[in-house]
Ligand SMILES: NC(=O)c1ccc[n+]([C@@H]2O[C@H](COP(=O)([O-])OP(=O)(O)OC[C@H]3O[C@@H](n4cnc5c(N)ncnc54)[C@H](O)[C@@H]3O)[C@@H](O)[C@H]2O)c1
């Protein structure tokens with residue numbers, strides 16, 4: 008139960024006072040690093056937690072509040088190199104919510120003063136840098152960052168270099184004054200490329216696309232900004248004269264017609280009960296966007312009501328940012344382990360102090376290779392930012408160099424295989440170091456696991472631990488040995504009963520009859536993925552043909568480059584590999600006939616498709632299968648090489664890209680017609 012205020016005030020001990028002072032000091036420092044230097048040393052989630060703690064302390068003990076408390080302020084004052092721009096209407100921050108309960112508490116607060124229906128607009132929260140664009144009689148005259156909310160940095164020349172923003176409003180009778188507010192951001196691809204080139208020249212990488220966008224926009228030389236892949240998304244307005252809009256729906260429509268990019272995920276006039284579902288959907292689609300969003304912004308639909316609700320010194324009372332689970336975390340890199348892959352490549356892996364990222368505990372991150380470690384200057388003992396995206400292995404984005412205390416250790420790649428002890432080699436022109444021993448058990452385990460994996464021979468039950476035992480006890484020395492395993496042999500393994508042993512033997516036996524591409528993929532030839540294996544199957548149709556093919560005819564196949572052709576040639580030129588394949592056939596492996604039977608209907612041969620949005624009947628996977636079965640190829644992103652884009656409901660940026668490149672867009676029935 009809440010205690011009466013008097014008593015709570017009385018409890019404000021020296022300890023609490025000190026804590027509040029410390030929080031204020033820390034928050035100010037982090038704000039400075041984040042807003043001014045674009046080089047944060049803690050994650051946004053960690054910052055938000057400190058911010059909340061201070062907010063709560065100040066709420067319980069109002070006497071702790073100070074004029075300069077970070078809880079009362081927006082951003083940071085502008086940097087002195089820029090012309091200061093005074094915002095006629097302040098540019099505010101947003102209140103945060105972290106769960107559904109906090110969202111409905113916000114709805115409740117607003118409901119108090121409202122009779123009748125309450126509606127909201129929803130938009131993704133773009134993780135970029137806020138700017139205000141001033142148009143006078145339709146012409147862009149001034150652009151400024153948010154700064155401390157009242158005074159921002161004049162970045163007009165820099166903003167003019169952003170390609171997707173109108174320098175003149177595309178409306179017949181432009182308003183006398185219109186300030187469009189929105190977010191400048193950098194897409195993931197541009198961010199990756201920028202960091203890569205910075206690491207090569209020894210510059211510190213940016214921690215995330217937001218910091219990269221901010222650092223790129225806030226340049227004193229606009230020629231540098233012009234080289235950076237920046238985009239602008241509009242989401243609101245400041246001062247207006249000569250234009251009357253009454254709702255978010257009207258605002259969205261007006262901004263679109265005037266030539267601004269808005270998120271295709273924006274919706275207006277939504278009932279509050281619907282918001283949690285839309286939130287869940289946005290969380291799900293977050294990864295598929297080519298730029299980062301860190302939450303959903305919910306705004307009161309009606310402008311009259313917005314005005315009535317007003318604002319605090321820091322935030323409007325009519326809007327809320329419902330944050331997404333963080334995908335970034337900071338932790339310590341404890342040590343570096345070296346793993347040996349199936350082609351013998353030594354891969355360094357970071358072992359981290361376990362940390363939670365987006366609801367999952369992460370304790371390992373890939374470091375790729377020695378080049379990457381050197382480029383990012385990653386040392387053992389460093390504090391690092393890690394990032395998780397979907398189900399892929401987390402990666403180390405950046406080291407927080409100034410937190411080093413001198414005890415960090417520079418890592419060196421071992422010159423011997425950590426598993427079999429043989430000398431490793433680095434082939435010319437290659438970054439990777441590999442163990443080339445033909446008998447290396449680490450490689451053998453990986454090769455067997457790959458061979459038994461789902462897209463290859465798909466032997467359900469052949470897991471990592473079992474494979475390790477089979478190899479360590481000498482029962483399996485080649486992939487072919489798998490087909491000679493018997494029930495007593497398997498049942499002797501740890502955690503293996505008669506029953507599961509006999510199931511597994513049956514599963515292995517069932518998999519003898521397989522398809523060409525599964526077997527080819529299963530061999531684990533470097534660079535040969537599932538897709539390439541399928542293409543090669545279609546072209547060569549048998550292992551005899553494939554083994555007889557020279558580099559030239561291999562690389563003439565669409566989708567097979569010279570590197571791949573070379574890898575395939577190299578693989579089959581080794582007698583041990585040819586023997587291994589023979590041994591598989593001798594063990595009874597059989598590639599199904601009919602897979603490439605002539606006369607197959609292949610109307611989409613040579614055509615590349617991109618699928619976006621939700622189709623009315625087919626799932627994403629079904630649509631893909633339909634296309635590949637008809638000889639087409641499905642790519643992940645739209646480019647000049649795309650032949651068709653198949654678009655469903657809520658199609659996103661891929662749809663827009665297709666429009667801009669004049670690529671034909673099909674709906675589901677259009678696709679079916681094409682397939683026939
Ligand atoms: N890591 C650090 O050290 C550090 C330091 C300071 C701040 N931060 C981060 O910055 C946040 C505070 O920054 P903030 O004041 O910019 O607040 P905020 O990021 O919580 O949100 C406010 C901003 O969101 C932007 N925005 C994006 N999409 C929008 C949309 N569709 N509609 C309306 N506005 C939209 C607006 O520009 C607005 O100014 C903290 O929550 C923290 O995550 C981190």
Ligand SMILES: [Zn+2]
Nearest residue numbers: 424427442447
């Ligand atoms: Zn080895």
